[in-house]
Amino acid sequence: MLYRVIIDNYKSFAEETAFDLFPNPKRETFPNHVYGEGATPVLKSTAIYGANGAGKSNLIKGIQFIKEFTTTMSTGKDAQKMRNWYLNNRFKLPVEDESKPITMVVEFENNSQAYIYCIEIDIDGVKSESLLLSGLGKSNHVVFQRDRESVVFKKAKVVESIKKILERQIAENPFGSVLAINGVLHLVEDEHMRNAFLWFLEKLEVIEISRDIPWLIEHFKENADMMNFVGEIFTKVGLGIQSLYIKDESFDQWLKNVSQEEGKVADIMTNKGLSLSKMIDDVPMLTVTEEDGKRLVREFVFQQIGRNGSLCDMDVMSQSTGTLRLLTLIPAIYFAINKGKTVLIDEIDNGIHPMLIKNLVKFFGESKSNGQLIYTTHETALLNQQELLRPDEVWFVEKVEGCTKMYSLNDFKIHKTISIENGYLDGRFGAIPFIGTL
Incomplete structure (x- = not known):
């Protein structure tokens, strides 16, 4: 399960911005939309709303990058490509601190253990990378942490020769991930590193729009x-x-x-x-x-x-x-329901009739699954707390002076009888386009 994502200095995310799937225990509707069997309760799905250009897709792209970074063993030849990636993807409006790293944090659960994975990347490479056992609000415990030159293991017993191999790898490839290197080469026999690697590799799916x-x-x-x-x-x-x-x-x-x-x-x-x-x-x-x-x-x-x-x-x-677009979404829904994957879809409603996408979301919500569905959308018909979504399953994205802000509908006092759709269209919750004088 995905618990939380924190992004800083990435694309339109100028400041530390958090997105999470923790339910509000006071919300009583759709109890089947909350998984309570794991280390902590977590939501089954989340819909992300916002105007065009507000930064919804940037969140999805950031998570896609983390998946690729943690599961792909790159080589030193990719260094210039990654330097360009850093320069092209850091916040630019304006750049107040050109040395500030892009920071990404993912909190998740695999095999009943909660983890926190953190990376900092700047123009010189990976400034820091770490994997922690999450205390879910209490004390966290380090599994491994590294800087530009060294790797320290806190849980696993690693012989010096293996440690030197890993440190040589990151010295030759400053933009390489220790989690990816170990996941591919199996150098350190540590269940937590393996758990984390396999979650990113097998349990996290980002679906792009396609008619292939x-x-x-x-x-x-x-x-x-x-x-x-x-x-x-x-x-x-x-x-x-x-x-x-x-x-x-x-x-x-x-x-x-x-x-x-x-x-x-x-x-x-x-x-x-x-x-x-x-x-x-x-x-x-x-x-x-x-x-x-x-x-x-x-x-x-x-x-x-x-x-x-x-x-x-x-x-x-x-x-x-619309039918063909729906067809391309079915593997994602299948993976979430039958394989317990966390699936992210950008613009889930693209080219699909509102009634079809409404029925698809309802189908997933009523399904007996242990997966998650996270999607961006403009379709306001999904903002129905009586039929489809709990308020804590709705997030908004808004751009203020070029900076993306994210916040949950759960931050507002929402009575269970009101129309969230009407409130959103009336501008009560923000995250709608500002239309100037034409």
């Missing part, structure tokens, strides 16, 4: 449970689609139904071992793959519900942009 249908075809082909999950969601949210399946066709048979030029290009590409996707109006239609020495064409087929309950097979081109 061919990727989805192969992904769903390998996961029958996810295919069944697609049908369940499509039925529940009201798309008029009963199920989805993948049609396999031999490449030779497919060639008979396409233009001569298209077939020639496809034949040349696949013979060279290159992957192929057919595009129509910027929509990827199908994928060509090789299996057991045979070339196969695969595409999604939607079983659409027609008159008198009849079913008709429809291809991707017959589906709306």
